Amino acid sequence: MEPNNNQSPDELEIDLKQLVFILLDKLWIILLAAITIGLAAFIFSRFMIDPIYESTSKVYILNRQDTGTTTLSDIQSSTQLTKDYQILIKSRPVTEQVISGLDLNLTAEALSEMITVNSPVDTRILEITVSNTDPYMAKNIVDELTEVSSVRIAEVMDIEKVNVAEDGNLPTAPVSPSIMKNTAIGAVLGMVLACAVILLIFILDDSIKDESDIEKYLNLSVLGSIPMAEEESKGRKKDKKKDGKKGR
Secondary structure (H helix, E strand, O other): OOOOOOOOOOOOOOOHHHHHHHHHHOHHHHHHHHHHHHHHHHHHHHHHOOOEEEEEEEEEOOOOOOOOOOOHHHHHHHHHOHHHHHHHHOOHHHHHHHHHHHOOOOOHHHHHHHEEEEOOOOOOEEEEEEEEOOHHHHHHHHHHHHHHHHHHHHHHHOOOOOEEEEOOOOOOOOOEOOHHHHHHHHHHHHHHHHHHHHHHHHHHOOOOOOHHHHHHHOOOOOOOOOOOOHHHHHHHHHHHHHHHHHHO
C-alpha cells in the first residue's frame, strides 16, 4: 500500500491518552522522586535552616494639638503621620541606641533588617515586630526598641510621649521555616520534574518499537509479521551463552 500523503513524515502526533498511560506505567519513578525530594526538603528545613521567632509590641500615638481635648483633626493628623513614625523607629539613632543598650554584636543596618513596623488600617496603633533566631533576644530587642523609639518620636515630632499599649511577647513557636509547607512543595516539585523527564524522553524517542510505529512515522502499512517461537527464542539464548563460554 502506498504511504498516506495526507500526513507528513516529520509530523509529530502526541496522544494524550498514551501520555497518561506512560505516566501510570512509570508511577513508581514519580512517587520515588516525590518522596526523595520531599524528604530532602524536610531535612534541609529541619536541620539546615535556623528557626526565626517574632516578638511584637504595640504603641499608641496621638498628635494632640490642644492638650485639653482630642479633635477629629488630631486623629486625622496622627494617621497621616504614621509613615513618619515608621521611619523614625528604624532610624540610625534609634537602632544604635538599642545596640548600645543591649550590647548587641550587630550593625545598625543589620538590626534595621530585623525590624518590621505595621499600622492596622484606621488606627493610631503601631505594631513593632522584631525577628531573631533567639526568642528571648527577640523580646528584649523589641522592648528596648519600643522604649527608645517612643522617646525619639516625641522629641522629633514634638508630640506627647508615645504610650506603650502592649509589651513584646515571648514567642513560643518559630514563624519560619514552615517544615510541612516546604516538604509538600518539595514533593510536588519532585513529581513535576519526574513527569517532565519521563514525557521528554518519550517525545524525543523516535525509535520504531512495533507495527503501529511503522504506520505512524513511516506511513507504511504492515502486511504481516512473523512471530518468533518461544522454543526458538530460548535456543538462541542458549547458543549465545555457549558461544560466550567457548570464547573464554
